[in-house]
Amino acid sequence: MERGVKGSAVDKSQTLKEAIRAEAERLGFAACGFTRADAADSAGLDIRKWIEAGNHGTMGWMETRADHRVSPKAMWPDARSAIALGMSYAPTSDPMALGNETERGRISVYAQGGDYHKTVKKALKALARFIVDAAPSELKVFVDTAPVMEKPLAQAAGIGWQGKHTNLVSREHGSWLFLGVILTELELAPDSPATDGIHCGTCTRCLDSCPTGAIGPEHRIDARKCISYLTIEHDGQIPEEFREAMGNRIYGCDDCLAVCPWNSFADAAAANRAFLPERSLRRRAWPTC
Numbered sequence: 001m002e003r004g005v006k007g008s009a010v011d012k013s014q015t016l017k018e019a020i021r022a023e024a025e026r027l028g029f030a031a032c033g034f035t036r037a038d039a040a041d042s043a044g045l046d047i048r049k050w051i052e053a054g055n056h057g058t059m060g061w062m063e064t065r066a067d068h069r070v071s072p073k074a075m076w077p078d079a080r081s082a083i084a085l086g087m088s089y090a091p092t093s094d095p096m097a098l099g100n101e102t103e104r105g106r107i108s109v110y111a112q113g114g115d116y117h118k119t120v121k122k123a124l125k126a127l128a129r130f131i132v133d134a135a136p137s138e139l140k141v142f143v144d145t146a147p148v149m150e151k152p153l154a155q156a157a158g159i160g161w162q163g164k165h166t167n168l169v170s171r172e173h174g175s176w177l178f179l180g181v182i183l184t185e186l187e188l189a190p191d192s193p194a195t196d197g198i199h200c201g202t203c204t205r206c207l208d209s210c211p212t213g214a215i216g217p218e219h220r221i222d223a224r225k226c227i228s229y230l231t232i233e234h235d236g237q238i239p240e241e242f243r244e245a246m247g248n249r250i251y252g253c254d255d256c257l258a259v260c261p262w263n264s265f266a267d268a269a270a271a272n273r274a275f276l277p278e279r280s281l282r283r284r285a286w287p288t289c
Contacts, residue, residue: 015190017133024085024128027123028179028283029273030173031086032246035156037072037079037183040152044070047149050220057223070149072183075147076140081188084150084157085127086170086177087120089113089275090266092280094096095254099247108228108252109176113275116178117143124180131184139184150179162193163208165256173270174263199262206256211245215256227253 014022017034026031046071047062054236056062068075072082092108098106110116124141131139142148151168155161160170162179169175197219207215212223230238231251238246257263 016131016186019202020083020127020229022133024127027126028087028119029085029123029127030088031084031154031159031170031272033084033154033159033179033191034188035084035157035193036083037082037152038104039082039156039190039193040149043149043152055220055224057220057233059228059229060221065147069149072148072153072181077121078138078185079183081184081186081190082157083127083154083182083184083188084154084159085120085124085180085182086159086168086173087116087123087180087275088173088176088266088270088272089116089172089178089274090176090263090268092268092271092276095258102248104229104249105248107250107281108253109257110178110275111251112277112281116275117145117276119272120178120180124182125175128182131182131186131263135186137184137186137223139182139186141180141182143178143180148181148183150181153181154179156190156193156197158191158193161198161200161208162196163203164197164217164259165210165215165260166219166221169199169255169260169262170266171262172267174261174266175257175260176266176271178275189239203261205259205261207257209248209255211253212242213257 017047021032034269048066051063051066072079082240089110095109098104120143124143128139128141163169167175168177168179171178212225212227214222216222227246227249230242231249
């Protein structure tokens, strides 16, 4: 049974989940959902197979803690519930608008504003303090720097589904959500989950738009072909076979995200202002010299 709210800083008429949702919204999160800590364990097994196939390229850090990625409970056995949160970074203009400007280089939308790790983690910590005050308990916060499967957990919590490009898609926020997770020892009633591609139908825009054909069968990414990986994570020179397809992309690639029809429902006004492009990037590109 879900605990009632005990902290003095919250409305006593709310359930704990309602109070957490309200506080998450106040802190700038656009989406909040609840699930069991072990709800996405099957995704952990899938990523192990993905790594074994070499699809992770030179990202050795994924291999190092592969066992922990199988389940949050492998990392923290006392975890009972997961709170999945999304913070919008919906752009104000078309990320692909500069695609034909060969004299300028494109930088991915997510990298044009403030560091999302800092912004999301600060909000997660504030929400964690709120939860502990309301219901004293142990918990841990994560944002993209630990072996936690944020996207599968977010899908299990119902805040979106993993599209054919493997990224999370939301009815309200399209493909533009930074994700964070709070693991807690509290027993919180899970929300209704989503399922892979549930609202994608026969659409293949993300697959068709990938310049290097990195999205393969069964909707899996081969990082070794992905421009985001090649320009950010890859250890070594970019293979010649992909250089022409890269075009003017110099840091990341938004193509499979930007073409998603669900982005038409994303409201740029909902984006956290910390993620607005820095002044030097307001034209969304660097000169290429």
